[in-house]
Amino acid sequence: MQEKDEKDTLVLGGKEFHSRFILGSGKYSLQLIEAAVRDAGAEIVTLAVRRAQTKEHENILSYIPEGVTLLPNTSGARDAHEAVRIAHLARELCGSNFVKIEIMRDTKYLLPDNAETIRATEILAKEGFVVLPYMYPDLNVGRDLVSAGAAAVMPLAAPIGSNRGLATRDFIQMLIDELDLPVIVDAGIGKPSQACEAMEMGAAAVMANTALATAGNLTMMASAFRQAIDAGRKAYLSGLGRVLVRGAASSDPLTGFLRD
Amino acid sequence: MLKINGQETDAAGKSISEYLSSANYEPRQIVVEINEEIIAKERYGETILKDGDVVEIISFMGGG
Incomplete structure (x- = not known):
């Protein structure tokens, strides 16, 4: 059983990962990143790209442990052109060709623009990027992202930073069932039980940031998420027990106690 | 004048290296990106900022 677990890897862009928890690095102290990565067991950490501060500001890269795969996002992009531009800047900064496409036009709900996301995915995949597009969970869009060369899809569970959980559950399930790509549930996952449920559904991984950044104890929550994601993955691999729509089925022998 | 990270700046004639320092x-x-073109680090010394350039100086920060 142990051996089977060890072989259960997540493959993205030809790279194997043992962790299925992608950790965000936003909205908390740089000093906590190393402990968060450790307690999350994370092998992939997301970053944003912004106008630089001068020297006195610390460099986030020096806080991320060696060996972690950097996943820069294109947040701030309003269309495919801007996302491609940010992806190029990010690759120049870290040498990693992994990129999470994030394109938003709407500032209230911060919903991803699926059409522009497909365009950016196509351009960047052709250039050799490992493209992980953040998307609104729509099966037709998912299929277009597969054709565009995405390495995985990252559907939102609920609006970014809302901690409201699997609001789009049924539509994420369609992506999991129909797409031949890893489905990484991103955005809106607020607590470990929701991450666990996403993994039970067959998600390949879960990404979380705000759930940790707004928790009382960030590193303890990182550890709780790790355990929940592992539990959900194991449950999925084991095959969930069936659900009875009607009636009941006792787990005990069906003989009356001291009566027969 | 040129624009660096959105601010009008009087840096024309300086190399990128000189400005950064x-x-x-x-x-x-x-x-560093000038007019949407990324400048390779080895060219910072020889690349001179000109009036009208739009320069972006970019780094990583925390994000999800």
Whole structure:
């Protein structure tokens, strides 16, 4: 059983990962990143790209442990052109060709623009990027992202930073069932039980940031998420027990106690 | 005048290296883009900023 677990890897862009928890690095102290990565067991950490501060500001890269795969996002992009531009800047900064496409036009709900996301995915995949597009969970869009060369899809569970959980559950399930790509549930996952449920559904991984950044104890929550994601993955691999729509089925022998 | 990170700046005639050092940027932590073209680090010394350039100096920060 142990051996089977060890072989259960997540493959993205030809790279194997043992962790299925992608950790965000936003909205908390740089000093906590190393402990968060450790307690999350994370092998992939997301970053944003912004106008630089001068020297006195610390460099986030020096806080991320060696060996972690950097996943820069294109947040701030309003269309495919801007996302491609940010992806190029990010690759120049870290040498990693992994990129999470994030394109938003709407500032209230911060919903991803699926059409522009497909365009950016196509351009960047052709250039050799490992493209992980953040998307609104729509099966037709998912299929277009597969054709565009995405390495995985990252559907939102609920609006970014809302901690409201699997609001789009049924539509994420369609992506999991129909797409031949890893489905990484991103955005809106607020607590470990929701991450666990996403993994039970067959998600390949879960990404979380705000759930940790707004928790009382960030590193303890990182550890709780790790355990929940592992539990959900194991449950999925084991095959969930069936659900009875009607009636009941006792787990005990069906003989009356001291009566027969 | 040219625009650096959205601010009108009087830096025409300076090389990128000179500007970065005068403005206290750490070259290893940033990437420089002029008029939407990324400038390779080895060209910072020879690339001279011109009036009308739009320059972005970019680095990583925390994000999800």
